[in-house]
Amino acid sequence: MADVSPALSDSDAFSSNGDQSGGNNAGVTTGAIRGSRKVHHTTESGLKVPARRIELSNGEHLDVYDTSGPYTDEAAHVDVHSGLHPLRTGWTDGREHRTQLGWAKSGVVTREMEFIAARENVSPEFVRDEVARGRAVIPANRCHPESEPMIIGKNFLVKVNANIGNSAVTSSIEEEVEKMVWAGRWGADTIMDLSTGKRIHETRESILRNSPVPIGTVPIYQAMEKVDGDPAKLTWEIYRDTVIEQCEQGVDYMTVHAGVLLRYVPLTAQRVTGIVSRGGSIMAAWCLAHHRESFLYTHYSELCEILRHYDVTFSLGDGLRPGSIADANDRAQFAELETLGELTHIAREHDVQVMIEGPGHVPMDKITENVRREEELCGEAPFYTLGPLATDIAPAYDHITSAIGAANIAQAGTAMLCYVTPKEHLGLPNRDDVKTGVITYKIAAHSADLAKGHPRAQERDDALSKARFEFRWHDQFNLALDPDTAQSFHDETLPAEPAKTAHFCSMCGPKFCSMKITQDVRDYAEKHGLTSVEAIEAGMREKSEEFTEEGGRVYLPVAD
Amino acid sequence: MADVSPALSDSDAFSSNGDQSGGNNAGVTTGAIRGSRKVHHTTESGLKVPARRIELSNGEHLDVYDTSGPYTDEAAHVDVHSGLHPLRTGWTDGREHRTQLGWAKSGVVTREMEFIAARENVSPEFVRDEVARGRAVIPANRCHPESEPMIIGKNFLVKVNANIGNSAVTSSIEEEVEKMVWAGRWGADTIMDLSTGKRIHETRESILRNSPVPIGTVPIYQAMEKVDGDPAKLTWEIYRDTVIEQCEQGVDYMTVHAGVLLRYVPLTAQRVTGIVSRGGSIMAAWCLAHHRESFLYTHYSELCEILRHYDVTFSLGDGLRPGSIADANDRAQFAELETLGELTHIAREHDVQVMIEGPGHVPMDKITENVRREEELCGEAPFYTLGPLATDIAPAYDHITSAIGAANIAQAGTAMLCYVTPKEHLGLPNRDDVKTGVITYKIAAHSADLAKGHPRAQERDDALSKARFEFRWHDQFNLALDPDTAQSFHDETLPAEPAKTAHFCSMCGPKFCSMKITQDVRDYAEKHGLTSVEAIEAGMREKSEEFTEEGGRVYLPVAD
Numbered sequence A, B: 001m002a003d004v005s006p007a008l009s010d011s012d013a014f015s016s017n018g019d020q021s022g023g024n025n026a027g028v029t030t031g032a033i034r035g036s037r038k039v040h041h042t043t044e045s046g047l048k049v050p051a052r053r054i055e056l057s058n059g060e061h062l063d064v065y066d067t068s069g070p071y072t073d074e075a076a077h078v079d080v081h082s083g084l085h086p087l088r089t090g091w092t093d094g095r096e097h098r099t100q101l102g103w104a105k106s107g108v109v110t111r112e113m114e115f116i117a118a119r120e121n122v123s124p125e126f127v128r129d130e131v132a133r134g135r136a137v138i139p140a141n142r143c144h145p146e147s148e149p150m151i152i153g154k155n156f157l158v159k160v161n162a163n164i165g166n167s168a169v170t171s172s173i174e175e176e177v178e179k180m181v182w183a184g185r186w187g188a189d190t191i192m193d194l195s196t197g198k199r200i201h202e203t204r205e206s207i208l209r210n211s212p213v214p215i216g217t218v219p220i221y222q223a224m225e226k227v228d229g230d231p232a233k234l235t236w237e238i239y240r241d242t243v244i245e246q247c248e249q250g251v252d253y254m255t256v257h258a259g260v261l262l263r264y265v266p267l268t269a270q271r272v273t274g275i276v277s278r279g280g281s282i283m284a285a286w287c288l289a290h291h292r293e294s295f296l297y298t299h300y301s302e303l304c305e306i307l308r309h310y311d312v313t314f315s316l317g318d319g320l321r322p323g324s325i326a327d328a329n330d331r332a333q334f335a336e337l338e339t340l341g342e343l344t345h346i347a348r349e350h351d352v353q354v355m356i357e358g359p360g361h362v363p364m365d366k367i368t369e370n371v372r373r374e375e376e377l378c379g380e381a382p383f384y385t386l387g388p389l390a391t392d393i394a395p396a397y398d399h400i401t402s403a404i405g406a407a408n409i410a411q412a413g414t415a416m417l418c419y420v421t422p423k424e425h426l427g428l429p430n431r432d433d434v435k436t437g438v439i440t441y442k443i444a445a446h447s448a449d450l451a452k453g454h455p456r457a458q459e460r461d462d463a464l465s466k467a468r469f470e471f472r473w474h475d476q477f478n479l480a481l482d483p484d485t486a487q488s489f490h491d492e493t494l495p496a497e498p499a500k501t502a503h504f505c506s507m508c509g510p511k512f513c514s515m516k517i518t519q520d521v522r523d524y525a526e527k528h529g530l531t532s533v534e535a536i537e538a539g540m541r542e543k544s545e546e547f548t549e550e551g552g553r554v555y556l557p558v559a560d
Helices: A006-010 A100-105 A111-120 A124-132 A173-185 A200-210 A219-226 A236-249 A262-268 A278-290 A300-310 A331-349 A364-377 A398-411 A431-451 A458-469 A473-479 A483-493 A514-527 A533-549 B006-010 B100-105 B111-120 B124-132 B173-186 B200-209 B219-226 B236-249 B262-268 B278-290 B300-310 B331-349 B364-377 B398-411 B431-451 B458-469 B473-479 B483-493 B514-527 B533-549
Strands: A023-025 A028-030 A036-042 A048-055 A061-065 A159-164 A190-193 A215-217 A253-256 A313-316 A354-358 A383-386 A416-418 B023-025 B028-030 B036-042 B048-055 B061-065 B159-164 B190-193 B215-217 B253-256 B313-316 B354-358 B383-386 B416-418
Touching (some): A061 A458, A100 A124, A111 A124, A159 A173, A215 A219, A219 A236, A219 A253, A262 A278, A331 A354, A354 A364, A364 A398, A364 B431, A383 A398, A398 A416, A398 B364, A431 A458, A431 B398, B036 B061, B100 B124, B200 B219, B200 B236, B219 B278, B262 B278, B300 B331, B331 B354, B331 B364, B354 B364, B383 B398, B398 B416, B416 B431
Parallel strands (some): A159 A416, A215 A253, A253 A313, B215 B253, B383 B416
Antiparallel strands (some): A036 A048, A048 A061, B023 B028, B048 B061
């Protein structure tokens, strides 16, 4: 990238939230995450698939899914000026005119599918089959070889997207690149660059060349800049050229609001919050101004051909999504969803991959219907939702209001969750907000993985709870989604290093430690084989006497 | 209270988190919450029921349920040394030996029920009937006349409890009283004092005399202090005297772990995290040491008589609740729940009110079963759950992991949610953590109220969304659960006062404002009666020409 202000490393963002991890390389955060290191698993055909290994003090370790790319690899050389090593260069030989969907349909397992199978602990054939059905997508533009293949589908781990991007009001290229690296560090599976301000092309170029995860955009935003922000002046030609420009740069998936039809616009007139989608309102304005269906709809097949050429994935936008609890699941929303269903099937005929964007603001009792209708109308295309917020009454806490909705809609089948930060509705997220948003959404996604019974999901919960029960404090911190903050909170009350191995904590103090007491109960019960109701009925009285003889000690002194 | 350190007003807690609201009175926060004032609604018999009135810039206002007591009443004189005015003195005349349940069964509507009916916007008869069925409880010890009557039951607004209390390791009386006032300010419906450190009696006295909400305790903690922390040394007499001491002070509900039976203990031996309840582990240790059922179980009827005398409500503790995802819904947990069911029916025969405590840590797919079983076994006694956490992997964010579980279990029928703060598992919450925990749980509770279709719940969402759509920024802030933080976040990007009325925000900037565009679309559609599909099909082309003649302007300049 052109130049990265070294001043960035002195910015508030870098000294805030008690985060002690990561060095700084020309303005981006590098270095391993506390308590872990980068490892690579080699597939049959020799592909190196990254994972993050958390080393535990008891000699065990846990390898977790790793979205952070080379930035957390001590062995990797990072230079944001030259960009990341183009991992996938050469992988696409001989399929310039085929998409992952095209290969999947014809029974071919691509390198991307093999890479993904290793990441998700499933068979390559399973990956291929899910892609062939259109139930999963692999956003991987052949012009973005720096990206590590990943998959979005209801039968895989629930994914999280982080939005970044400058606006007319604020932010710089350097900040956006760091936000991208920072979001990936904490677990963002994809990044959307929603820049609407100056230097949109350069900002996107810097992000793409340095991003190990797929990048999504909303091309209409850049097209609007080309017509001085007047929707009525938009044309198919201006939009098409913008899309081609972005495809050439390597954008992996694009939000297209082709489902906003002329006849749907009046359905929003009586809403509490009308149309809240930028793209949706722009296209609605265009439709009214020209009294024609939008060029996105009338030129949709040409658009499919362009995206197919680069293997760019459609993210069909819900331009009429509800912007408040009052507007959830209304006619406008579901009318557009029907059209998105038609467009899904057209795209598939062109071998173009498709996912469907969803709300927004939805009370918990109306969440499941959104997933059911989307799967029905859109042939199980991966659902990609923004939250939804389960209530409107907590601006400044919308990462939480929406995490409640996100966990629920993901449990119901949503494949990817677009994060919401504490700044939603109030301002643009800074670096700390991005981290808070990503961690919050990793919680929602993982809660859904557990609820869906994903085979390996509970391993991390069990490892952390075991560490907690055994008072392996550092292991508990390192197994957490945010080891830095977990340790800093513990330090607030018990900073001393001995406390990190002490068999008690500040909540109960030594005498009241239930974990310590139950450990003794457990040792006692196991020692005497009292692990069943029968056993205890039989020999309990005798055992009890022994227990009392042993001193009846049900907890040990602190020092041991 | 003995003395309140004025130094408290200089403590970090008071200058933190950008909170600009509230004055300080001898160490506690007073003053109206931003954008609102205290009002009182007078009932038929002349009871003055408090509410918080949020005044809007469009001349409208919204009255919301108010838990903050006299501390937010500019007209009230607050002196923590002499305590609050004993609101309910005289109310209890002639029913020294009857409980709310007793009166309800005999068809009498008490003043407490009338007060509650006004707060909850239901009829007094409905309140009486729910209490008579045991489906709702009114925790109101006649020795705590300072408390404003409130109700806990699935057919009323979901309530939130905030835990406070010192430990052997940290905290002071002054801090705990301020935490109580602070928690109520942000919406805590009840407070539990879990102190286990020094001066337990004095701490509780200061809290009770100054608390406008019901206070709950776990008497076994204080009893443990009387036996130097050795569970084996506990006796019924020591425990009974502690309970009477606390009843006399005015404690409104007490957690009693009477369901931990000898034969259940071995069922926890194979768990990942054994017994995590302090009270549960203490009673388990006692049972093993003496090989007898605990004195809580064998003297339960005597205990009922004591609680009945003061009208103290049982909160039957789940001493064997799961402490990790791995242990959720296991034999030990549900075996204890069966015993809690038996104890519930015994208490009701004594006219003692009962609620049931619940987990803990439960994955989303196992949450509903907890509510179903509790209602079946415990005759629909109000369920009072701690979260539950939907995953174990995010220490430092457990207010969020648990808010996801809390919203879901409340939707399923839980009547009160015990909050979890960001410090859970890591340390004791400070004042900021208490606020974060309360606000997070108000979000979970309100999301459930919406999902359950509570008749008035959506009014606040609609008012806030309308304010958002109309760019009434101050109204949006003031309608938020946390007006101070909402405004401070907006100030970060657009501090200037004009921006508070500007018809755009920092996210999109003026040209991209979807709300502005949709407002124009809406005005246009409404002006031409295009509010139905038929209307637009009919006259759209012509209208469209007008629209273009009008300039095709679909957004207005910032200045208007």
